[in-house]
Amino acid sequence: MLALRRARLVSLTGSGSVGGLVDVLIADGRVRAIGTAADLAPYVGKAETVDLDGRYVLPGLWDSHVHFGQWAVSRQRLDLTGATSAAAVCALVAERAAGVDGPVVGYGFRDALWPDGPHRDALDAVAPGVPVFLAANDLHSGWYNSAALRLVGHADHPTGLLRESAFMAALLATPGLSPDRLDAAVHQAAKAAAARGIVGVVELEHDFNVAAWTRRVRAGTTFLRVECGVYKAHLDDAIERGWRTGDVQPDTGGLVEMGRLKVITDGSLNTRTAYCHQPYLDSAGKEIGRGDLVVPPKELVPLMRRAAAHGIDAAVHAIGDHANTLALDAYEQVGCGGSIEHAQLLTIDDFRRFADLDLVASVQPQHAVDDREVADRYWPGRTDRAFAYAALLSAGVRLALGSDAPVAPLDPWISVAAAVQRSDDDRPSWHPEQELPASAALAASTRGRRLVRVGEVADLVITEENPLEVAAPKLRSMSVFGTLLAGSWTTDA
Numbered sequence: 001m002l003a004l005r006r007a008r009l010v011s012l013t014g015s016g017s018v019g020g021l022v023d024v025l026i027a028d029g030r031v032r033a034i035g036t037a038a039d040l041a042p043y044v045g046k047a048e049t050v051d052l053d054g055r056y057v058l059p060g061l062w063d064s065h066v067h068f069g070q071w072a073v074s075r076q077r078l079d080l081t082g083a084t085s086a087a088a089v090c091a092l093v094a095e096r097a098a099g100v101d102g103p104v105v106g107y108g109f110r111d112a113l114w115p116d117g118p119h120r121d122a123l124d125a126v127a128p129g130v131p132v133f134l135a136a137n138d139l140h141s142g143w144y145n146s147a148a149l150r151l152v153g154h155a156d157h158p159t160g161l162l163r164e165s166a167f168m169a170a171l172l173a174t175p176g177l178s179p180d181r182l183d184a185a186v187h188q189a190a191k192a193a194a195a196r197g198i199v200g201v202v203e204l205e206h207d208f209n210v211a212a213w214t215r216r217v218r219a220g221t222t223f224l225r226v227e228c229g230v231y232k233a234h235l236d237d238a239i240e241r242g243w244r245t246g247d248v249q250p251d252t253g254g255l256v257e258m259g260r261l262k263v264i265t266d267g268s269l270n271t272r273t274a275y276c277h278q279p280y281l282d283s284a285g286k287e288i289g290r291g292d293l294v295v296p297p298k299e300l301v302p303l304m305r306r307a308a309a310h311g312i313d314a315a316v317h318a319i320g321d322h323a324n325t326l327a328l329d330a331y332e333q334v335g336c337g338g339s340i341e342h343a344q345l346l347t348i349d350d351f352r353r354f355a356d357l358d359l360v361a362s363v364q365p366q367h368a369v370d371d372r373e374v375a376d377r378y379w380p381g382r383t384d385r386a387f388a389y390a391a392l393l394s395a396g397v398r399l400a401l402g403s404d405a406p407v408a409p410l411d412p413w414i415s416v417a418a419a420v421q422r423s424d425d426d427r428p429s430w431h432p433e434q435e436l437p438a439s440a441a442l443a444a445s446t447r448g449r450r451l452v453r454v455g456e457v458a459d460l461v462i463t464e465e466n467p468l469e470v471a472a473p474k475l476r477s478m479s480v481f482g483t484l485l486a487g488s489w490t491t492d493a
Contacts, residue, residue, distance in 0.1 A: 001047035002026040002487055003040060008466075010058040012450035016439030016468040021054060026458045029486035034454055055481050056466050058442065059449035060199030060459035061412040064362050065341055065402030068226075069205045069212075070139065072185035073176060074406035078106035081137060086116040089134065089143075094126035103131040103148070103175050107406065110137050112270045112374045118143040120160025133174045135167075138407055140268040142167045142174075164267050164292050168206070183216055189410070190223045194490035196411050197461035197480045200225035200447075202362075202402065204262050204315070204341070208234045210249060217252045223490045225459070227259040229315055235261060235307060244311030254486070260315040260338050261307040265295045266323035269344060269371055272378060274320035276345065280378050291320050300330045308336035315362070321345040321382070328353045339400065342367075345379060345386045355396040362400045363389060365418035365441075366408035372422070372430040383431060389419055390434045399436075399444035413478040416441045421472030438468050438475075458487035 004024040011017045023040045025033040025047065033040055078096050083089045089109055096104050104127060111118055123132045123145035131148040135141075141163045149157050152170035162170050177185060193201070201224055203209045209228035217226075230238050238258065249256040267273020272280050275291040282288050295303075304314045314334075318327040319342045327340050328350055339360035344367065346354075354361055368375075368387035375383050385391070393399060401415045408414065419441035422430045429435060436444075443450050452460060464479040483491045 001043065003044050003047040003049045004057065004462075005037070005044075005049055005051045006054055007052045007057045007462075008054055009034070009452050010056050010442075010466065010468065012058065012439045012443040012446065014439065015437060016442075018056065018466055018468065024057065024452065026484070026487040029458055029488075031452060031454050031456055031458050034452070052462060052481070056463045057452055057460055058463070058467070059446040059452060059456075060461050060483060060485070061197045061442075061445045062200045062202070062400075062447050063193070063198055063402045063405070063410055063412055063415070064202045064400035065204060065364060066201045066405045066410055067139070067205045068186055068189065068201065068203050068405070069182060069207060071405040071410050072182065072189040074107045075189070076177075076185065078104060078134075079108055080106045080134065081108035081110075083109055085114050086111070086118050086122055089118075090122050090126045093123060093132055093134075097127040097130045097132070103133060105175055106132075106134040108137045109134060109143065110270055110374075112272065113377065118159070118161045120145050120149065120157070123160065131175075135171065135174070136271065138268040138270045139171070140164060140167065140271040140273060142170055144170070163271055164273055164294055172206070183219065183221070186216060187221045190221050191490075193410050194223040194483050194485070195480065196413065197463070197478075197483050198224060198410075198412055199459040199461070199483065199485050199490075200227065201410075202227045202229065202259060202315075204229040206231060208237065210238070210243065210256060210258055213256045214249050214252055217255050222253065222255060223485065225255050225257070225485070227257045229259045229262040230312070231262050232303060235303075235312075238312065239306075239310045245313045258312075260313045261304065262315045262317070262341075263295055263300060263303060264317040265293065265300060265327055266318060266320050267292045267294065268319055269374055269378065274344065275318075275323035275326075276320040276379075277322045277325075277347070278382070290322065293323065293326075297326055297330060300326070301333050304330055304334045304336060308334055314338035315341055317341045319344045321347050321350070321385075324350055328357060328359075331357050331359060342404075343392070345382060346388060348385065351388070351391055351395040351397070354392060358398075360398045360400050361392050362402060363387070363392075364402050364404045364408060365389065365415050365422075366403065366424075368422050368430065368434075369418045369424050370408065387422075387431075388434050389436050393436065393440060398448070399440075400447070401441065401444045412445050414476050416445055416467075417472045417475035419444070420475065424473075424476070442467060458484055460484040
């Protein structure tokens with residue numbers, strides 16, 4: 001039993017509000033009572049007591065789209081996120097290659113606005129004979145030298161820049177951590193996430209995630225709830241085991257849950273493979289295609305139908321406006337529930353269709369901040385309906401915020417801040433008409449829980465300041481006092 005004394009409960013309803021000081025009693029993993037000190041006096045002597053001294057309590061936060069293994073591993077790879085050209089990346093690779101005995105594995109390059117392009121020859125020149133594996137920030141393309149291309153089965157590739165399906169296969173062949181070391185890295189990353197107020201994540205790693213997380217939780221990684229997405233490669237196995245969306249795995253303390261079928265139907269904006277109605281243009285104004293439709297409707301609809309017939313909802317990746325239209329068409333035909341992941345560019349009519357089909361728009365606000373220049377460059381005249389969170393909310397669409405880690409940091413306050421103010425530097429907010437109120441952004445990070453209530457599970461975050469009143473720049477570094485998962489501390493409060 002735990003008593004939180006002198007707490008302020010944050011309400012995420014409407015414009016948001018904060019009440020006066022109350023005591024909160026937690027027992028058996030749930031909130032059992034909320035009241036004055038006098039109301040809870042009979043219980044306080046029997047409970048562990050923490051005086052919050054007016055700190056703020058709200059429902060625990062979720063990250064609704066992560067690639068947890070990639071996030072854990074990316075923190076140990078050569079960081080390319082600050083490179084502004086292919087030449088700058090090559091300089092980093094040369095420095096790393098001179099200091100290690102083995103392959104160079106890097107992550108985070110963004111080539112959409114570079115003055116020069118990635119090419120295998122440039123990496124060969126700075127790291128001759130050393131395999132170099134570089135993943136783009138969006139995890140939709142990779143840049144390899146000749147030695148690495150031989151190892152991933154593309155020895156004759158002319159440029160060394162692999163995209164979409166070719167890259168996804170090559171990523172699986174990229175040198176990584178042993179299973180034990182990966183689980184250790186995931187353990188530390190999960191602990192760090194809990195310290196930022198996260199109580200749960202939607203795991204969309206390319207893995208048999210239910211099995212992986214069941215193993216991890218049973219081994220002691222118990223900081224988070226994990227809803228585990230499943231890909232086509234493991235769908236039959238999940239069906240044979242009888243797993244349905246929402247099923248909790250035994251012997252995990254209720255922490256591991258079967259999620260949705262993840263299907264990646266198109267590419268990404270930075271890789272210029274998001275599938276759009278209008279073409280991309282190169283620097284000379286020449287059309288360079290409309291992106292890639294990775295899973296067309298003739299494959300998507302039967303796949304979703306098979307999953308739905310066995311109680312498994314869908315989570316469909318769609319970034320370009322044409323890909324989103326086709327994903328909505330598929331949901332309409334199949335009639336199942338689920339989400340569209342990213343929903344970055346939409347046609348005007350499709351905002352309403354999201355709401356009519358009662359689908360979740362699983363979005364990553366930091367992408368709008370990071371990709372604003374790329375969107376202006378490649379989606380000219382369309383950015384009024386790109387990353388359009390306020391328009392989705394106004395249409396009655398349910399929003400779920402996430403990071404897409406490692407594409408953006410696994411930190412819910414960064415996502416909330418980016419939704420509240422679409423800038424993280426001195427530039428004005430990008431399309432400020434699409435900003436969300438702090439209360440709406442936080443509610444989209446708590447799975448719709450808008451207030452700590454009696455009877456609900458005690459997944460809570462406690463902050464030093466009122467998150468409804470903190471300016472966006474300070475929201476990004478919000479000070480978290482403590483996090484509770486089913487009433488147990490996951491951080492050292």
